Amino acid sequence: MTLAEELHFGRTAERLHVTTARISQTIKKLERHIGTPLFDRSSRHVDLTEAGRQLHDDLRPACDQIEAALQKAANAARGVGSVLQVGFLGAAAGQLMVQAAQLFGQRHSGWRAQPRELQIVDGLRRLRAGDVDLLVVSLPHNEPDMVTGPVLFSESRVLGVSCRHPLARRDSVSLEDLAAVKMLQVVGGFPDYWRADRTPDRTPGGHPVEPGPQFETLQEALALIDADEGAFVMGAQVSRFYARPGVVYLPFRDAPPLEWVPTWLVTNTAPQITAFNQAAQDVAARVSSVPRDQRPDAHGG
Template identity: 30%
Template sequence: MELRHLRYFLAVAEELHFTRAAARLGMAQPPLSQQIQQLEREVGAPLFHRSGRGVALTEAGRQLAGDAREILRLTEAALAGARRAARGETGTIRIGFTASASFNPFVIGSIRDYRAAFPDVEVVLTEENTANLLALFRTRRLDAAFLRPADGEAGDLAGHDLPAEPMMVALPHGHRLAALEAVPLAALAGETFILYPRRNGRGLFDAIMQACRAAGFSPRIGQEAPQMASTVNLIAAGIGISIVPASMSHIRTLGVTYRPIDGDGPVAAMSLLSQDGDSPATVAAFVALVTRRAGDTDLGTDRPKSV
């Protein structure tokens, strides 16, 4: 039995007339009658009472009609489900992000827009440092991630560069440099720095160190903060100062003042990494959405770029 036999059968069952059913199917009446006879031989019983005035369903025909409608409904649903999965409209995606990226409006907006565009996809979110996110990629427990890898750190992952984010100086409230509208990097020489450990995120750490050396000094690191948010809390406690991605200024912690850098300063590069090769369609759809947004919005504010 083939699905076309069921479709032919239902057309006759609904029209109760072979000629009208053949016209509805766009075929000649004799081949339709032959197909129904073939189906009846397979069932082993007549499906229609035939008379000069038309046809009527037998008991076997009535039973088959109900089941055939359900079979065809399930078949169409299965095909539609497969097509949706192929377009990335269903399934699961595992998205990672670093602590600093979690404060970036662009990252938050990308995840929000993806959930709105693909409501039937299960989104599993993971916040980790760069090193741990890369480890999750290696064990294929992550599909995509917003992070700040150093050169060569991403390995064979597919990388999609996003616009770099400026960095700012974070100072304790009342610090002498907080009175400035913008702080030159050279003015930070001799200050005690609180930095995110290099082992957790080489890209951001190295960018800060290189910029400070270019300004003529090597930062004196007095404290490492295991999480980016803890950096801000330690600054509020007066333990030191730091250089952080501009999006961190959205953390309005009492006792912390943010100032832009006067002159050339480090930038916080960001990439969207994803598994290369045979990735689920959900990942391709997510990458397409993020890269499209990156071209259309200001990364630091998540507002449309001015024309």
Template identity: 40%
Template sequence: MELRDIEIFLTVAEELHFGRAAERLHVSQPRISQAISQQERRLGGELFDRSNRRQVHLTPLGRQLRDDLQLVYADLNTSLERARLIARGISGVLTLGSMGPQGLLIQGILDRFRTQHPDVQLVHREINTVDPLTPLRKGELDVALLWLPVGEPDITIGPVTHTSSVVLAMSASHPYADRASVTLEDFGDLTFIAHRSAISAPMEETFHPFHTPSGRPIARGPIVSDWEDELKTIGDGTAVAAAAGEAPRYYPRPNVAYVPVRDAPPIQWAFAWRANDTNPLIHALAAAVDPATGNTQSTD
């Protein structure tokens, strides 16, 4: 199956409509129909159920092929984009934002990017954990390293760079401070910090869920404006906060204890940028994420 045929199949699988797929790909509808029919003949089975004139549906064979091809197609496009950018010898300035130690954990990616594109100036800035989206939306950053899911239609998410475990930060005098670990259900007994920023609900839910697994509400308390405010509020015992597992190493405080959350799923981190930004440097940075070394979990 040629690359264009894969693109046609995946577009129809997403649109579930031959006409809309043709419009997206700027080809005629007969060209779409012909390509799908040829694929079905080669495979020996139907990929789409065409019994509904308004919309087609994937057959079990079609669903399997879609799931298998999506990752392959994405990886292939990334490889081709990387090659195109290297060949073009791109240059310019790219501004990246990250939070605390997370920027250190992608050092291998940044080194690879600088090696591949020596004429690009990479400016690396700190962003506020409580308000990570605003500088990206304002254009102060080209790319931000964010935790997932972001869940905002104006933000495009790139490849996952690494994952982190989750710890609960609390006052060193808190009754839970001496525990070997806590659970998400324990969150229902605690009061967490709050904020006024434009952070999306899915992002907030990742670290600070609104309900425990059994459905108990999780209380919100003092409003903070940045990570230093969080640490001060945590240290005086007013509230607690969940944080990435690297926090104990990089933010040790005598009045703050960090306890692992043993049943919290790993936090995924990924590059993100404005959906309408066509800057090729952004895609060059995303292409520097090596699938063989990405998606690793920090042990800190």
């Protein structure tokens, strides 16, 4: 299941804390037992075969149920069954989650929500592992084992570039300008639809986009941008929460906004999820109804 998510033997070994050889041996043994290849392997790519894809889809619900049951038992053993773990990525989502947690606690005596900051590379993995019960992510998000709630807030997209890059002298950029930069790459096996949206290999006009160095955290990305090692597409909140002298944030003229939504596992049917989502929606609606020049920094632009 992990290899099907990562499609990379090295990253799978890192996640499972075993050697790459152990992963390869296990997959070969499973393929011999089933009688057909589950993965197409080459020196550059790993892909699921039709049989592998079918096995993954059939096993996913059962794996989710097992993980949810184990997490529920662990929570009960720690006496934290009434504490909802709420993950977020980025400062804007963090401020919204803190306010939603306060409202959630006021409305439901005996329940509590604990906001937890995660990194982009491990958000979905930790949600699947049960480390958090709910996670706020940016669209696109289309994972079959997860439920997606309504949009909580949206923000314009910006391109982060070094102040030394020629594009930094502009007031704005187009998606076609991505051909003029190296696009930083997020480490990890992200879905193709997400990479196509955030780190495309071609512009809308068909011009190639050169890939740049990899990163795991936003601070790593900003350090690479500052050093003029590449650029990255982000939400406009970075200009307020992550200002750096060596980084310029250029608004896009032709890119759709980034929309942020809550997501949780299909198997998690706890009533706290519904109650917290309602609190988050109410906080988001309350903030959006206040004139922009009078708002607190709830959405960061």
